[in-house]
Amino acid sequence: MMDSDGTLGMIFLSQTVLGVLGNLSLLYYYLFLYFSQSSLRPTDCVLMHLIAANVLTLLCKGVPQTMAGFGWKDFLNDCECKGVFYLHKVGRIMSFSSISFLSVFQAITISPNDSKWAPLKCKAPKYVVACVNLSWILNLFINTVFLTNIRSKQGNKSMTMLKDFGYCSSVNIGEMDAVLHMVYLSFPDVICMWLMLWASGSIVLILHRHKRSMQHMFRSKVSPQFSPHTRATQTILLLMSTFICFYLLSxxxxxxxxxxxxxxxxxxNMSxxxxGCFPTVSPFLLLCRNYQVKTFCFTCVRNRKAP
Structure with missing residues (x-):
């Protein structure tokens, strides 16, 4: 039993440390850009919100789960259990919201100038950051209902109507109430999923049309003008597809x-x-796909080696 607990502790510890280091590395790059250039692209601002949500998700579940895996039992009281579960839920939904807004913004950005979304191109950078900020406020409010069912295991060992989550527990409220509770908390997820699917479909359609229109320019040996947008769009599509896979499993x-x-x-433990898989994997996807980040990292390493 101790060996299995130690193995679980090492798994969650590795996932948490790797994910936090990856997100903080990406955050350091964006902070460097902000203080050196005094400005950031709207997509970079949204990605910084995504990084904050990822770190919040990893710390609020990875740290207590690691402690529980190494044999620490009943180390959180009621308030701490409620806070950990609440912040984890907020961070998880904010990751979803950030990717949804990022995909919608990219779909509007790469849309043709004669499309119905063309008037929003100039307003989209201001709106996308405001929407992410508003999403933080709404999610902090909506998920307060999640606090009512979480209990500590310290003084509730005699209660039989509890679901054991290792270091905390949840009150069993019955199947009907559980379904209503789940529907209420899943409502923001449904909206974000609809936005993400609409945006991903629009992006794929726009890229397909753009590829067909650029074939003649390739034959004429004219370099494509929107290759940076195309690369950024492909990165967002990769981020969305990765998130959807892990989200469906979760x-x-x-x-x-x-x-x-x-x-x-x-x-x-599987849940x-x-x-924690997407908050761990997503910063490395962005680091590998972003040419500027790799150039920045190479420059930092070269400067450190220089005498």
Whole structure:
């Protein structure tokens, strides 16, 4: 039992450390751009919100889950359990919201000048940052209902109507109430998923039309004018597809946890691990796809080696 607990602790510790370091490295790059150039692109601002949400998600579940994996039991009280679950939920939804707004902004940005979205091109940079800020406020308010069911395991060991999540527990409110509770909390996810699917479909259609129109220019040996936009769009599509894969897996686990009266310890840990996969992987996807970031990292390494 100790070996399995130690293995779980090492898995969650590795995931948390790797994810936090990756996100902080990307954040350092954007902060360097901000203080050196005194400005950031709207996409960079949204990505900074995504980084903050990723770090919040990893710390609020990775750290206590690591401690529980290494044998620490009942180390959080009621307020701390509520805070950890609440902030993790906010961070998870903000990751979803940030990617949704980022995809919508990119779809508007690369839309043709004769499309119906053309008038929004000039206003989109201001709106996308305001929407992300408003999303933080709404998610902080909406997820307060999530606090009512979370309990600490310190003084509730005698209660039988609790679902064990390792270091904290949740009150079993019944199947009907659980379904209504899940529908209420999933409403922002549904809106963000609809925006993401619409934006991804629009982006793929625009890129397909753009590729067909640029074929003649390639034959004429004329370099494409929108290759940076195309590369950025492909990066956002890769980010969206990665998020959707992990989100669907996480949603299946969340539904099972909400419906099953006494979920197994394997299902609980699997749900927590999958929930931390995207915050861990996403900064490395951005680091690998961003040519400017790789150039910046190479320059930093070269300057360190210089006498």
């Amino acid at each position: 949603s299946v686990c969340q539904v099972c946890l909400a419906i099953i009266y006494n979920p197994s310890w394997f299902l609980v 927590l691990f999958i929930a």
